[in-house]
Amino acid sequence: MQHNVYLYIFVMAGVTYLIRMLPLTLIRKEITNTYIKSFLFYVPYATLAAMTFPTILTSTESPISAGIGFGVALIMAFLEKSLLMVAASGCMVVFIVERILGL
């Protein structure tokens, strides 16, 4: 490593912070344009859905445990359980499927 590790770290941090900071500070006013407002309303759903599936299927040791964990989390989410409950039940099911059922 001929470059300075600390310099790398600060370059990475600086770039990442600017990406996060600029829109938050530049857009201070309430947006009134209906199209942009609607777009921003749908953004979280598109973003989070695209991030979750299919990546969730490779998030554990086996696609079987991940698939079953996904199913259970989906049901718990459908029943409108809290974030923690949904996340924890997914984890528990994965644990059970992998360690007790050995799948």
Add this chain to the structure above:
Amino acid sequence: MKKSYLKNGLKDGVPICLGYFAVSFAFGMVAKEMGLSTFQAVLLSITNVTSAGQFGGLNLIAIGAGYYEVICTQIILNLRYSLMSCSLSQKLDSSAGLGHRLLVAYGVTDEIFGVSVSREEKISPYYSYGLIVISVFGWVLGTFLGVVSGKFLPASISSALGIALYGMFLAIIIPPSKTNKVICGVVIISMIGSVLFSILPYLKEISFGFRIIILTLIIAGIAAWLFPVNEEYKEETAHAA
């Protein structure tokens, strides 16, 4: 009031903290293998707070890549945060001034963004601080323990925790999908789109960060054009959620 916002944020951030712990533990181990000291790994985690960006950055540090390359990689991997920041700029209480916005910006991650937008009402910066403090705590503690222990978490634990953050995302997007058909459509189409990006030739060469940006721009863009949201409709959905 500030205190109760902070407390709510800390509470809502617990699942993020758990999920982050598992991911950053792995990060700490890899960082050690790449020759980073404990201090450097922890510094990297506390200043960056981004999983893909940090893993990507480690590889570049290891091969001694140029700073220009580091900058480009971080932009590609992390540009999606700017889209989230645009959305948060409207979600954050409009009385929150520049100072608050500069601080809240530090903690714009996929997960903190997800939890923030799942709130019905506008959020106080103190709520964000609560989320950020507990999440970064898990992120940094995991990194530290990953470096010093030098061993992987027991496979059973890390595998089980691996699904935590995705479970949380489902808890955010599924309930509103039940009452709002457009949101439901957006969620399903985005998932199908993401599957296509992970299997089709050419498309699968695109980095995860850009995949998310492309899908979000197209799908939320079309949804906004076909189904513009008016205020009452939006409130109805929020209350149902």
